[in-house]
Amino acid sequence: MSIGNSPEEDRPSAGPHEDRPPVGRVLRQARIDAGLTVDEVSSATRVRVPIVQAIEQDDFSRCGGDVYARGHIRALARAVGLDPAGLIEQYDAEHGGRPRATPAAPLFEAERIRPEPRRPNWTAAMVAAIVAVVGFVGFTLFGGDDQSGTPVAKAEATPSASPSPTASDAGPAPEPSDSAIAAAPADKVTVKLVATNGNSWISAEDHTGRLMHEGVLEDGDSQTFTDDEQIDLVLGNAGAVEVFVNGKKVEPVGEVGQVQRVSYTKGDPAQG
Template identity: 65%
Template structure:
C-alpha cells in the first residue's frame, strides 16, 4: 500500500497558472465599466451614443445579460458598447462565447442552383451589324470626298486669277474677371443666417461619436461620425454638443472656423449661440 497524493490531486502547474490568469481577468461587464469611466463617459452618454437603453447598459456592466433578450442580442450589445468606449470587442466576445457555449451556428447559404438559374445569359458581339456599319461609313466618306473635290475645281475655273487673301486680323479679347471661388471648407456655412446659430461638425482626423441638441433639449443627432463625414445643425438660439473624441473633430460656427486645440480622445461638452462663435 503506497502513501501519497491520489492521481486526482496531481494537477499540472500549467493548469494552475491558467486558473490564476482566468481569475485575474476582469469580467465582461467590469471591463466595459472601467473603459467607460476611463473615457470620461456616463451611462447616459453611452446610451445616447449607442441607442442601448440605460437599464440594459447597467445590467451588462453587472454581467447580467438576461435583459438583452438572447445570446445574439447580447453579443450585439457587447460589440456596440465596446466600440463606444474605445475598447476592442473581440476579446470580450470570445470571453462571452466561452461562458455561453460558443458562437451561434451560421445561417445556411442559399442553394447554388438558384443563383445559376437567375444569372443572365451573356451574348457575344453582333459582328454582322458592325461590318455593315463600317462599310456604310467608308462609302459615305468616299462620296463626300469626291463631291467636295468637284466643287472646288469648278469654283477655281470660273473665277479670275486667285489672289492671296489675308487672314482677318484677330479682334482683341477682353479678359473677363474671374469670380473668386470660396474656400471649400467655409462654403457650406458661409451663407449661414445671422438670426440663427449654425454649427458644422467634421471628422477630419479620425472618427468620433457625437450628440447634438437644440435649446429645448430636443435631440438633433447622435451617433458615430466616420472620418471624412460631416453634419450641420441649426437652431434659433443655441446648439449643444457632446464630442466623444474631440481631437478628431473640426468645428465651424456661424461661418467661422473654431481654432480650439482639442486633445485626442478627450470628451468635450460645448454650447454655441448666435453671432460670433462663443462657447456657453
C-alpha cells in the first residue's frame, strides 16, 4: 500500500473485484511500464487518442457502448502486454454484465431501411425515344427526295434503341450464390464475414492464437480470413454479421447485440 492512501482506499473489499485497481489504471500503469506513449498505443490499436486517454481515466462514455468498450479494452491490453480476459471480466462486473439485445434494435432498424435499390429510369428512355422519332419525322418531311439522306436518318434513329439497356443496367445487381462466395481451397479453412445488419466489432485469430484482425466491421463491408487448421472469431454484434465457412453460408451465430465466440476448421461449415 502506498503512503498517503485515503481511509476509503484502506477499507476491506466488499466484493470479488473491489480489491482490484480500476481497469483504466491497470492499462495506464502497464503502458508506462512498457515504455509506450498514448500516441504509440493509439497507432498500434487504431483506437483514437482521446478514447485511450478517457479509458485510462476509467471513463468509458466515449467508447460508444459496452461492446466497443470491451473491444477497446482487449486491444489496449494486448498492446501493453496484458491478458485481456481478467480486465473484461472486471469491466462486466462493474458495468452490469453483457448488454441486452433490445436496446440495440432502433439503431439497426434505422440501418436496415437505409439502402434503396435503384429503379430503371424509364423517363429518360422515353425522352430519348421521342427525340429520335421527332428527328426522323423531320428529316422525312424536309429531305425525303434526297436519296443520300436515308443513311443519315437511320443513324439518327439508332440511339432510340440504346436507352433501354442503359436504364436496365441501373437496376440492382443479382446476389451472388453460395458457391460463388469463395473458391475455398480444400486443405485450408476460409471464413468470410459480411456485415449486413449494422456495424459489428470483430476479432479473428489463427490456430496458433496469433491475432489476424481486430476492429469494427462497418455495415456493407466484409473481411475474409484463411488458415491451415482453425480460425477463432469473436463477434461483438453477432446478429449483424453473415458468416460463410469454406464457401458456404452457415446459420446465424447469435442475435443482434450479442457477443459470440465461434471457431471453424477445415471440416466445417458446421459451427465450431
